[in-house]
Amino acid sequence: MTAETSGADGAQTFHASRAKRYDDTIRRVIPGYEALHSMTAALLAQATAGQGRILLVGTGTGAELAALAPAQVGWSFAACDPSAGMLAVAEERAQALGVAERVQFFPCTLDAVPTDAGPFVAATCLLVLHFLPDDGSKLALLRSVADRLPPGAPFIFADMYEDPQTPRFAHLRAAWVAWQRTMGIPDAEIAKGVAHVDRDIHFVSETRLASLLDEAGFTPAERFFGGFLFGGYLCHRRG
Template structure:
């Protein structure tokens, strides 16, 4: 967790300890995490049989594993700035027998260059860590530039207008849901501080405007769990 006002360092935050706990914690944090992957697969079901898929901020590989099982001929590129999350992803991919189908880039998505143009990409719970309008826009532009025209993009992120009535109500309901998983008070306090200090919340309308500027068609919102939202869009032709 960062100090208030300090820039969030994803590579430092998602260290070995965090990578080890991640798969258990994320399911307490986001009670519909697995449902999100199931829903993503439905949006992506019309892609070519041998699609090339980019997982931006791939973490421990949840999207790759879920989509890889559902679409057995797809190939994946996992991009993540954290070496510990990438190691966890590699281990899980190998254990699932998918090692031959996944390539890796360890670094920021904004610096990733590829000879492959991707049929589809996902960014799940990543860009809410990127502070600043220009920085968020650069991240979305980088994803857009890696996609084929008409390529699919699934975005899921924490979002909301901090000052709104909805935001406060959703935050409290979310933390109550999280606490009900038996989370200790100290961990709960640390996570509330993590949310307050490290998440660069923007409203849905601002997020959609950023996607438009980055070259995407008008997104369709297909998912919401507390402050988590999910949108499906395509790169403008």
Template sequence: MTKDPTFNSAMAATYEKNSRISVPTYDALFAMVQSYYRLQLGEQAASLLVIGAGTGNELSAWGPSNPTWTFTGVDPSEEMLKIAKYKVVELGFESRVSLIHGTIDDLPQSDSKFDAASCILVLHFINDIQEKLNLLVSIKNKLKSGAPFVLVSAYGDRDNSELQDRMQIWKSFWVEGGRELSETDEMISHALAKLSFLPETQIEGLLAEAGFTKITRFYSTGIMAGWMCHAE
């Protein structure tokens, strides 16, 4: 358990508040993914790989109500993983969770593969297209054949006005959430400079190239979209 749960709880509260402003259907997203996993995995025991586990929102959304699932969460932020660890301890299923500080390359070598995986709100922080593909290939190689995979990322064509229009919709979420208008203008400029946007067709192409099939967009809100697919 973390040494300073009050501090980490405050960090988590800020992070999660902002996540729910940025993605108003944040909690519904996790519920949708859980429903899909349950249909695909049935009642069997299953191992899930969570790329970008962060503060443990996937874990706290899926862990308590799925007692036969085990989780391996990976994240490069040690501080965020401390929050995730605190959450799973508080919820009482820490024996089913392994948290790894680092990237997918830091996973222990093993002959066994995962039954499902997620990569939610991570891909748009990777700028290089080859690095994006490498991550998706690495995830696919960690999965059993036919295993479900969920990807959620910012998307869009920077040269298309459609993305600019969606950025304005995203801006309205923040204004409604209490941010000053001038602050949101600056934030949008920062997001456009920092986040790596790819058109939907290119993201689907990367998934296919990485070895995923049955690629289907199931989710869209603001500047984010989500795809469900399966490892070959």
């Protein structure tokens, strides 16, 4: 989960060493984390024929780049994230993979990315949207993505979702916590992560997600990935 949404202060204090620890931890905390990224690559390859420029919103430490860039040599990328520490790790990863010449990095939120960074054939926003409150902020980000895509272009996003007031939410949350123990994560670290989720994640139901996507200008989303409270979705810019 990256911080396209968590504010400038948090972004500035997210140093490179912490970013690297984050990179190690997230793979144990999110079920199917690697599968989410490889499935994203497969879906985008099918939708774009492996050609064009892709917008990565909240690129974090570059997990998307590691999955996407080697998969299709015909892709180039514009990757934005307001966290300098995370973006530095992503740039190091791009260099190590030998794909840096195909990536343009922007240390900012999406609304500050220059309009001439495109045109784009697709966009991703993985594990970012849930950091934004549903006070117009989620919708604003989705509209900003839509404004940068042509009609019919695919948009893939992943989110923590569910209505916190439902028994389903409580059941899945408890199961997720128990699963983390089976992954060898110490109870103190689990408690810290759960406190972060309770404090910083702004859950909405899938029904609300559908409404936000429609209002932003996207087609109905197809869920292609799921794990406890996490979901991955494919939709398209409406014509």
